[in-house]
Amino acid sequence: xxxIKLVKRLKKIGLALALMLYPLFAGFxxxxxxxxxxxxIDTPIADKIAEFHNNTQLHNGHLFMLAGVxxxxxxxVHFMRLLENRSAWWGLIGGILAVSGAIILAVDKxxxxxxxxxxxxxxxxxxQAMIPGITAMFAGKGGLWVLHLLPILPVGFVLLSIGxxxxxxxxxxxxxxxxxxxxxxxxxDIDLIGLIATSFLALGFFQYxxxxxxxxxxTLMNEV
Numbered sequence: 001x002x003x004i005k006l007v008k009r010l011k012k013i014g015l016a017l018a019l020m021l022y023p024l025f026a027g028f029x030x031x032x033x034x035x036x037x038x039x040x041i042d043t044p045i046a047d048k049i050a051e052f053h054n055n056t057q058l059h060n061g062h063l064f065m066l067a068g069v070x071x072x073x074x075x076x077v078h079f080m081r082l083l084e085n086r087s088a089w090w091g092l093i094g095g096i097l098a099v100s101g102a103i104i105l106a107v108d109k110x111x112x113x114x115x116x117x118x119x120x121x122x123x124x125x126x127x128q129a130m131i132p133g134i135t136a137m138f139a140g141k142g143g144l145w146v147l148h149l150l151p152i153l154p155v156g157f158v159l160l161s162i163g164x165x166x167x168x169x170x171x172x173x174x175x176x177x178x179x180x181x182x183x184x185x186x187x188x189d190i191d192l193i194g195l196i197a198t199s200f201l202a203l204g205f206f207q208y209x210x211x212x213x214x215x216x217x218x219t220l221m222n223e224v
Contacts, residue, residue, distance in 0.1 A: 015078055016209040018071040023202035029065035030195035032057045041188045045138045049131065052116045059120075062113035065105070072102040072153075075205075079160040082169040090163025096157045101153025108147050111137060111205065154186035177204035 030036070034051050052058060076098035083091025115137065119130055140147050161179035164170050170178075181200030187193040 012212050015074060016212040019205040019209040019212075020075045021067045022071040022075065023174050023205055025064040025068035025071070027063035027195060027198045027202065029068075030191050030198060032061040033191040034058070036191050036195070039190055041190065045135055045154035048138055049116075049134055051112075054120050056117075059113060059117040062109050066109040066113070069102050069106040069109075072105070073099050076102065076156065076160065083160070083163045083167055086169070087163035088165065090159050090183060094159030094161075094163060096156070097152045098156030098160060101150060104146060104150050105153055108150055109216050111144055111147070140168070151186060152181055155207065157182035158186065172205045174207045174211075177201070177207075 034055070076095050077097075080091045080095035083094075116134065119127060119134065122130065136142070137144060158179065161175060161182050162173045165172075165179065169175070177200045181197045181202075181204065184193055184197030184200060187197070
């Protein structure tokens with residue numbers, strides 16, 4: 001019995017940490033983007049390559065975003081469990097989309113962030129010779145077409161958020177900021193809006209995490 005309680009306690013702490021760390025990781029990743037105040041939607045690929053080249057801070061930001069992927073999956077699966085009895089379809093469909101989108105996000109950061117950071121170790125002459133290949137990556141050529149499905153990530157969290165509201169699974173002061181953040185995250189890759197969206201997610205996630213630390217796990221949910 002003590003072992004079961006300990007496991008439940010550790011799971012709850014792990015969930016709370018995921019809720020707190022993801023907005024911090026994502027917020028840092030958005031904040032270090034160059035030209036953060038720009039609202040331009042279709043940035044030319046040549047400009048993107050120039051932004052990434054020898055930008056260690058940006059590479060580190062994307063590494064933090066990659067580290068946030070398993071945290072997103074933990075959060076999405078938990079929200080699915082909260083909706084098992086009420087608004088179950090919202091939880092099921094939203095959870096599938098959110099988890100699938102999180103996996104695509106990992107592919108995005110691996111292909112378009114970790115790979116360019118490796119190419120930065122080349123000499124400038126060697127790097128320039130790689131430009132056609134880098135351009136093909138940023139254009140989503142070949143199997144990278146899957147990156148065009150990345151919008152299913154915010155769509156999944158929007159559906160989960162709506163399900164949480166319909167089921168009254170969480171207090172409004174928690175579920176509404178999560179919904180607003182999820183809606184704003186579904187923007188055409190504008191970093192400033194992404195940072196604002198992350199701020200709303202943080203507002204909801206942090207409150208929930210604090211509740212998890214303060215309660216015995218039965219006030220806001222049946223099981224973690």
